[in-house]
Amino acid sequence: MYVAVKGGEAAIANAHRLLGDRRRGNRDLPSITLDQLVGQLSLAVDRVMAEASLYAPHLAALAVKQARGDMIEAIFLLRAYRTTLPRFGASLPVETGEMVAERRVSATFKDLPGGQVLGPTFDYTHRLLDPELAGDGEVDAALVSETDGDPLMRVTDILAHEDIIESSRGAAGDTPLPEEPSGDLTREPLEFPMQRDQRLQALARGDEGFLLSLGYSTQRGYGRTHPFVGEIRMGEVEVELDVPELGFAVSLGTIKVTECQMVTQFAGSAKAPPQFTRGYGLVFGQSERKAMSMALVDRALRADEFGEDRLAPAQDEEFVISHSDNVQATGFVEHLKLPHYVDFQAELDLVRRMRGEFEAREAADLETDNASREAAE
Amino acid sequence: MSGPREDDQPLLSVRGLGKRYGDRVGCRDVSFDVWPGEVLAIVGESGSGKTTLLNCISTRLEPTTGAVRYRLRDGQERDLYEMSEAERRLLMRTDWGFVHQNPADGLRMSVSAGANVGERLMAVGQRHYGNIRGTAANWLERVEIAEDRIDDRPRDFSGGMRQRLQIARNLVTGPRLVFMDEPTGGLDVSVQARLLDLVRGLVADLGLAAIVVTHDLAVARLLSHRMIVMKDGAVIEAGLTDRVLDDPQAPYTQLLVSSILQV
Amino acid sequence: MTGQAQDIAGGMAAYNFAYLDEQTKRMIRRAILKGIAIPGYQVPFASREMPMPYGWGTGGVQVTASIIGRDDTLKVIDQGADDTTNAVSIRAFFQKVADVAVTTRTREASVIQTRHRIPEEPLTASQVLVYQVPIPEPLRFLEPRETETRKMHALEEYGLMHVKLYEDIARHGHIATTYAYPVLVDDRYVMDPSPTPKFDNPKMDMCEALQLFGAGREKRIYAIPPYTRVVSLDFEDHPFEVQRFEEPCALCAARDVYLDEVILDDKGGRMFVCSDTDHCEERRAAGHRGHLAAEEAYATTEAAQ
Numbered sequence: 029m030y031v032a033v034k035g036g037e038a039a040i041a042n043a044h045r046l047l048g049d050r051r052r053g054n055r056d057l058p059s060i061t062l063d064q065l066v067g068q069l070s071l072a073v074d075r076v077m078a079e080a081s082l083y084a085p086h087l088a089a090l091a092v093k094q095a096r097g098d099m100i101e102a103i104f105l106l107r108a109y110r111t112t113l114p115r116f117g118a119s120l121p122v123e124t125g126e127m128v129a130e131r132r133v134s135a136t137f138k139d140l141p142g143g144q145v146l147g148p149t150f151d152y153t154h155r156l157l158d159p160e161l162a163g164d165g166e167v168d169a170a171l172v173s174e175t176d177g178d179p180l181m182r183v184t185d186i187l188a189h190e191d192i193i194e195s196s197r198g199a200a201g202d203t204p205l206p207e208e209p210s211g212d213l214t215r216e217p218l219e220f221p222m223q224r225d226q227r228l229q230a231l232a233r234g235d236e237g238f239l240l241s242l243g244y245s246t247q248r249g250y251g252r253t254h255p256f257v258g259e260i261r262m263g264e265v266e267v268e269l270d271v272p273e274l275g276f277a278v279s280l281g282t283i284k285v286t287e288c289q290m291v292t293q294f295a296g297s298a299k300a301p302p303q304f305t306r307g308y309g310l311v312f313g314q315s316e317r318k319a320m321s322m323a324l325v326d327r328a329l330r331a332d333e334f335g336e337d338r339l340a341p342a343q344d345e346e347f348v349i350s351h352s353d354n355v356q357a358t359g360f361v362e363h364l365k366l367p368h369y370v371d372f373q374a375e376l377d378l379v380r381r382m383r384g385e386f387e388a389r390e391a392a393d394l395e396t397d398n399a400s401r402e403a404a405e
Numbered sequence: 406m407s408g409p410r411e412d413d414q415p416l417l418s419v420r421g422l423g424k425r426y427g428d429r430v431g432c433r434d435v436s437f438d439v440w441p442g443e444v445l446a447i448v449g450e451s452g453s454g455k456t457t458l459l460n461c462i463s464t465r466l467e468p469t470t471g472a473v474r475y476r477l478r479d480g481q482e483r484d485l486y487e488m489s490e491a492e493r494r495l496l497m498r499t500d501w502g503f504v505h506q507n508p509a510d511g512l513r514m515s516v517s518a519g520a521n522v523g524e525r526l527m528a529v530g531q532r533h534y535g536n537i538r539g540t541a542a543n544w545l546e547r548v549e550i551a552e553d554r555i556d557d558r559p560r561d562f563s564g565g566m567r568q569r570l571q572i573a574r575n576l577v578t579g580p581r582l583v584f585m586d587e588p589t590g591g592l593d594v595s596v597q598a599r600l601l602d603l604v605r606g607l608v609a610d611l612g613l614a615a616i617v618v619t620h621d622l623a624v625a626r627l628l629s630h631r632m633i634v635m636k637d638g639a640v641i642e643a644g645l646t647d648r649v650l651d652d653p654q655a656p657y658t659q660l661l662v663s664s665i666l667q668v
Numbered sequence: 669m670t671g672q673a674q675d676i677a678g679g680m681a682a683y684n685f686a687y688l689d690e691q692t693k694r695m696i697r698r699a700i701l702k703g704i705a706i707p708g709y710q711v712p713f714a715s716r717e718m719p720m721p722y723g724w725g726t727g728g729v730q731v732t733a734s735i736i737g738r739d740d741t742l743k744v745i746d747q748g749a750d751d752t753t754n755a756v757s758i759r760a761f762f763q764k765v766a767d768v769a770v771t772t773r774t775r776e777a778s779v780i781q782t783r784h785r786i787p788e789e790p791l792t793a794s795q796v797l798v799y800q801v802p803i804p805e806p807l808r809f810l811e812p813r814e815t816e817t818r819k820m821h822a823l824e825e826y827g828l829m830h831v832k833l834y835e836d837i838a839r840h841g842h843i844a845t846t847y848a849y850p851v852l853v854d855d856r857y858v859m860d861p862s863p864t865p866k867f868d869n870p871k872m873d874m875c876e877a878l879q880l881f882g883a884g885r886e887k888r889i890y891a892i893p894p895y896t897r898v899v900s901l902d903f904e905d906h907p908f909e910v911q912r913f914e915e916p917c918a919l920c921a922a923r924d925v926y927l928d929e930v931i932l933d934d935k936g937g938r939m940f941v942c943s944d945t946d947h948c949e950e951r952r953a954a955g956h957r958g959h960l961a962a963e964e965a966y967a968t969t970e971a972a973q
């Protein structure tokens with residue numbers, strides 16, 4: 029007895045209602061607020077903003093809440109919202125040299141003007157679960173020293189002064205910044221080979237885990253670049269928009285970013301003198317792991333510029349960029365659970381037919397064997 | 406048979422060809438002709454520019470200076486670097502062959518031997534499975550690969566078999582010119598001898614022109630009618646193979662011949 | 669609502685007709701026009717992030733959103749059926765964001781979005797069929813590099829495609845591709861028909877309707893204009909052939925249609941029914957009866973009692 033499966037609509041509606049119920053959980057507990065998420069799960073919120081390419085802490089918090097803490101789902105939600113937003117213009121490049129830095133460390137110099145500023149870091153914490161945090165105990169206020177407010181000099185600028193690191197404008201050193209504004213990965217079709225601006229955009233919104241693993245692979249010898257952390261800095265930078273009608277740039281406010289400049293080796297070529305090269309990472313919010321991974325992968329992807337062999341996965345632009353986007357990846361992996369029974373039917377039919385042919389052949393062989401045995405007898 | 410008039414004209418003419426890699430010279434000011442049915446050997450020590458030259462004349466590498474002209478089947482002579490990429494690629498899969506030193510570079514390693522040989526036929530529009538397979542079987546036989554290996558992949562072949570398969574794959578469309586870069590390079594001596602015999606036989610039977618790069622003067626002696634000797638990217642001597650090997654003029658060639666052919 | 673929640677709700681943008689903004693629709697329509705002008709050629713386009721996952725029809729949805737108007741009647745199918753969950757979800761999306769009329773009747777639809785099937789009913793010149801495409805590149809599994817495959821298309825180097833078919837025959841005795849079976853469009857571009865069963869390939873040839881293909885994740889749009897030659901690749905001595913079912917539909921007795929196999933129990937009991945649910949219903953409404961249809965009627969009455 030066959031009853032066609034009907035009522036897909038009702039099933040979907042019921043499933044979503046159940047989802048809503050599970051998301052809310054125990055009604056005796058208060059619903060978590062967006063302010064709590066922004067304030068207390070701020071690194072989760074930062075990651076969602078970074079990989080969704082939208083700086084909006086409360087919307088990101090909403091996405092985290094709606095996604096029940098599933099980060100990729102939250103990124104997806106925020107991106108789907110982002111697509112619908114109109115574009116007013118492009119800001120001026122943010123000036124990370126002017127950053128009000130909460131953290132700034134360099135691995136290449138012991139001390140430097142402005143000093144090493146550890147900031148709010150997990151580094152050097154002992155990873156012991158803290159039972160105090162299970163409750164709502166008092167937490168000491170932070171000790172903040174007054175700074176002179178002078179911007180911290182960038183480590184790469186120190187090297188640039190000596191001319192022993194490539195200019196931030198590219199390997200050739202003296203290529204001017206392009207006249208046209210940077211491309212926009214979310215508005216223009218992607219084509220290989222990419223320009224570096226688009227490639228950096230792709231990396232900035234690329235999956236943290238994927239880039240981390242690729243960066244790691246370069247350290248283990250798959251496209252080695254001999255990296256040093258020239259500097260990592262994290263803090264607030266000003267975003268400014270040029271308004272042609274006004275004739276000057278207006279400030280739109282500040283955003284928190286993490287920047288990593290990797291200093292890597294380069295022997296020099298016929299055209300370029302020996303000098304250090306750069307890998308660059310810049311991410312919304314506080315995300316050192318992502319910024320460092322991005323910088324490693326950026327440098328690995330520049331292999332061609334320095335005449336390095338492209339042999340490792342991290343050096344392969346098509347491979348890296350085509351697979352770094354977790355929203356694309358999760359969609360395509362998870363689409364396998366959609367019905368495929370039409371195609372499966374076709375395969376089923378073919379396998380049955382081929383089996384039939386195989387068995388017929390076996391049977392025929394057996395018959396010839398028997399026949400020849402009989403003939404021999 | 407084509408008339409003698411056509412054979413009077415070179416198939417390929419190289420004029421003033423040079424290739425620089427940044428400051429380094431790959432090859433410079435090379436000029437020579439190749440006539441239909443002729444085998445030309447390019448010899449010289451390692452790093453002398455043989456591979457660079459071969460790649461430049463086979464359109465695999467853009468030269469810095471000079472011209473390469475080729476006579477098409479219709480008698481028309483064309484500058485290779487003024488042809489469109491589509492025309493060049495068509496030429497490469499119909500009228501030319503390229504035998505790599507490493508067979509893995511010239512074969513599809515995960516596709517059967519039959520398909521490896523048949524690919525060019527399909528690329529030029531053959532659409533009859535039985536005929537394609539028949540032709541492939543025929544070619545396998547000509548290069549001494551047992552017919553029952555037709556559905557095996559080159560992965561399962563020995564080095565010598567792979568090289569013979571690569572040759573069959575190149576010759577199946579009846580090219581008029583074949584480029585070979587150290588075709589016996591990675592093979593041991595007895596396998597080399599058998600392969601050279603085979604190549605010599607095929608080239609003679611098919612009336613092919615061939616340009617063979619080798620650092621082995623014995624290979625040049627066995628296969629080629631004429632040869633050019635390279636040093637530091639330039640041609641230092643050219644002539645009939647027997648003449649060059651028996652009576653070398655340039656001091657460097659003399660050194661080369663005496664050091665290698667002494668046995 | 670708390671003040672903060674109100675701020676967020678108020679600050680969020682309202683959606684345009686059919687979700688996409690008009691500028692984006694124009695960009696997509698330009699890509700579609702280019703696709704129509706060069707049948708079978710994959711046009712890169714700046715695919716947008718959609719509110720459904722990549723791989724779940726974002727390409728088809730963007731194409732539909734760009735061409736649909738208020739007077740259109742939309743039909744959405746997945747696996748040939750209107751009531752599969754993803755088809756239901758996409759249909760509901762368009763009802764919500766475009767408020768268009770929807771139908772399950774092939775004949776009544778002006779735009780049909782599909783995944784994996786072409787309706788059995790021949791399409792007409794007043795219809796557009798929009799395919800959801802996961803991987804638009806027919807050469808992808810032979811050559812993973814986009815830079816290389818684009819060159820192969822540009823230079824019409826399709827020998828490799830036949831190498832694949834040759835290998836099938838050499839290994840299995842016949843071509844072992846059953847769906848996403850490559851076709852040559854208008855004697856020029858080799859094209860992936862999306863993962864429809866090859867049973868549907870002949871319907872694409874000289875089709876009266878405009879056929880549009882959208883691949884969201886891979887950011888490609890391509891098209892087959894009406895009355896275009898679409899030939900399935902094959903060999904002269906191993907011609908293209910479609911799957912034939914031995915029995916007719918158990919419900920409507922249709923032959924020469926694509927059937928789904930339905931498992932009835934765990935002892936090998938099964939039945940075959942039309943994959944195109946609308947086609948099956950129409951036939952039954954017209955009085956056609958398969959050998960299990962009577963039972964169905966019986967079951968319904970029984971259930972009603």
Ligand SMILES: Nc1ncnc2c1ncn2[C@@H]1O[C@H](COP(=O)(O)OP(=O)(O)OP(=O)(O)O)[C@@H](O)[C@H]1O
Pocket residue numbers: 426429430431432449450451452453454455456457458620
């Ligand atoms: N891609 C490249 N970049 C820079 N220099 C190159 C490159 N390829 C070759 N060269 C240089 O050009 C010169 C000629 O090299 P080529 O490979 O043509 O020599 P060869 O005669 O084929 O040597 P071998 O017998 O070792 O194969 C050498 O000095 C080599 O270092």
Ligand SMILES: [Mg+2]
Pocket residue numbers: 455456457
């Ligand atoms: Mg060489």
Ligand SMILES: [Zn+2]
Pocket residue numbers: 917918919920921922941942947948949951
């Ligand atoms: Zn039916």
